[in-house]
Amino acid sequence: MREFLIKCLDDDWSLPYERWLEVFHPNSLTFKRLPGNQYRIEVMKVPIYFAHEPPGIYLCVEGKLPDIIMSQIVNEVLSNLQQVTGQEGEIIDQSSIIP
Helix, strand or coil: CEEEEEEECCCCCCCCHHHHHHHCCCCCCCCEEECCCCEEEEECCEEEEEEEECCEEEEEECCCCCHHHHHHHHHHHHHHHHHHHCCCEEEEEHHHCCC
């Protein structure tokens, strides 16, 4: 499992829940939205969970994906966030911080 924080550089993301469909997905990879109360998608048969909690957006890859694919997903979600909100952000790989 890998976790990433997509942190907004000016406090917190201005992203209402109704716009999550526009943001929380890769643009260049096939994905499908998973049913349930939590916001989850599936890419290459691997579930990915999203949560908006201060200090930003948490993205949790609930299985194994190649590093290049994970990087692509996280970078495309950041790009979507920046485009929809007009805010800037950065990606922090939480997996390297968590013991």
